[in-house]
Amino acid sequence: MEFRKMxxxxxxxxxxxxxxxxxxxxxxxxxxxxxxxxxxxxxxxxRKEMPSMQRxxxxxxxxxxxxxxxxxxxxxxEAEAFLKSMPVDFPVLLDPESIVAKHxxxxxxxxxxxxxxLGRIRYVLPGGTEWDDGDGIKLILEMLxx
Amino acid sequence: xxxxxxSGSAQAAASLPGPDHLHLAVPSGEQLDYLRYPAKGKxxxxxxxxxxxxxxxxxxxxxxxxKRGIEVWLLDLNFSxxxxxxxxxxxxxxxIDLQTLLQDASKKKGxxxxxxxxxxxxxxxxxxxxxxxxxxLGHLDFVLMHPNLYEDAEALQEPRYIDFGNLKxxxxxxxxxxxxxxxxxxxxxxxxxxxxxxxxxxxxxxxLREGFWERQETTDYETEMGQHLAxxxxxxxxxxxxx
Numbered sequence: 453m454e455f456r457k458m459x460x461x462x463x464x465x466x467x468x469x470x471x472x473x474x475x476x477x478x479x480x481x482x483x484x485x486x487x488x489x490x491x492x493x494x495x496x497x498x499r500k501e502m503p504s505m506q507r508x509x510x511x512x513x514x515x516x517x518x519x520x521x522x523x524x525x526x527x528x529x530e531a532e533a534f535l536k537s538m539p540v541d542f543p544v545l546l547d548p549e550s551i552v553a554k555h556x557x558x559x560x561x562x563x564x565x566x567x568x569x570l571g572r573i574r575y576v577l578p579g580g581t582e583w584d585d586g587d588g589i590k591l592i593l594e595m596l597x598x
Numbered sequence: 599x600x601x602x603x604x605s606g607s608a609q610a611a612a613s614l615p616g617p618d619h620l621h622l623a624v625p626s627g628e629q630l631d632y633l634r635y636p637a638k639g640k641x642x643x644x645x646x647x648x649x650x651x652x653x654x655x656x657x658x659x660x661x662x663x664x665k666r667g668i669e670v671w672l673l674d675l676n677f678s679x680x681x682x683x684x685x686x687x688x689x690x691x692x693x694i695d696l697q698t699l700l701q702d703a704s705k706k707k708g709x710x711x712x713x714x715x716x717x718x719x720x721x722x723x724x725x726x727x728x729x730x731x732x733x734x735l736g737h738l739d740f741v742l743m744h745p746n747l748y749e750d751a752e753a754l755q756e757p758r759y760i761d762f763g764n765l766k767x768x769x770x771x772x773x774x775x776x777x778x779x780x781x782x783x784x785x786x787x788x789x790x791x792x793x794x795x796x797x798x799x800x801x802x803x804x805x806l807r808e809g810f811w812e813r814q815e816t817t818d819y820e821t822e823m824g825q826h827l828a829x830x831x832x833x834x835x836x837x838x839x840x841x
Binding site (some may be wrong): 456458461464492494495496501524526527550553554556557558559561564565573576578 | 746748749752753754755756757776777779780781785807815
């Protein structure tokens with residue numbers, strides 16, 4: 453799958469809590485490039501790309517970059533069960549009723565959005581990828597340099 | 599007019615046990631290949647495999663349903679139309695071909711159409727585009743397993759659904775595995791189909807993913823449900839409308 457370039461557009465609302473109970477609002481991340489990733493533990497390509505997201509996070513540790521991984525349509529317990537075998541350092545947000553996914557018009561898992569430092573969606577990727585090697589990291593670095 | 603290859607009757611692999619392998623010449627010039635699992639009951643299930651092709655679990659289910667008295671005609675449209683999983687190809691299957699099949703089937707028994715994934719599109723198109731006076735069936739029951747009916751489904755945009763024409767007389771039971779991005783959009787899909795005249799009921803299949811009966815890696819529960827696909831279908835076949 454290929455990244456689809458968007459005319460910069462304000463994102464739908466995204467405000468929810470992560471697995472630790474901490475509240476996250478996408479609008480508070482202006483000034484940072486954000487990868488918003490909709491995933492589920494039952495989704496094989498979601499599971500496959502998660503390690504590359506962790507590696508990406510590590511590569512970008514000193515940069516204004518964040519990953520918000522939106523676990524969609526499943527319970528906290530299901531998310532936690534998967535993450536026991538795949539611990540990650542970025543926030544895993546919970547959307548058990550898929551309310552956020554519906555606002556963002558997500559039709560496939562995984563679907564990822566790249567949000568720039570002004571808080572605008574710039575790219576959409578339906579499907580998985582190797583985030584730390586290829587077009588994904590290239591686009592993120594371009595957006596960080598803007 | 600229905601044309602059947604052979605000497606006025608469908609060719610059958612008569613010497614082999616199990617299903618009959620039949621070929622139906624259709625108006626577009628193609629041959630619809632299907633497996634017929636005969637049964638003595640008054641209902642006939644036209645089972646159309648998804649764009650991923652036909653799995654052994656489906657053939658097992660067809661055999662079991664036939665043992666219970668439901669005749670099954672099992673179609674793989676990939677095979678008949680050389681589609682190799684091409685979704686656009688499924689959309690372009692001539693409606694008149696499946697109208698011919700439905701018309702022939704309905705002469706004999708009460709028909710239910712069961713279709714999976716994108717294969718729901720050609721069978722719905724066949725019904726929806728059928729004109730009165732051309733042998734259109736007055737009504738038809740459908741059981742659709744996670745049908746893919748999108749015209750467009752792009753992130754950040756409202757989905758658009760295929761316009762099938764006039765679905766008045768269609769009764770649809772939509773089976774949607776819970777573990778799918780599609781489950782969020784069931785109500786939208788229902789509304790779009792109802793706007794075209796169909797009566798629609800949704801049922802969510804918990805703890806299952808789309809294509810659960812044919813996945814390479816399955817959960818224990820998915821494996822079990824794949825082996826009991828006949829029960830899943832049997833329990834949801836509409837009662838009545840038998841011949």
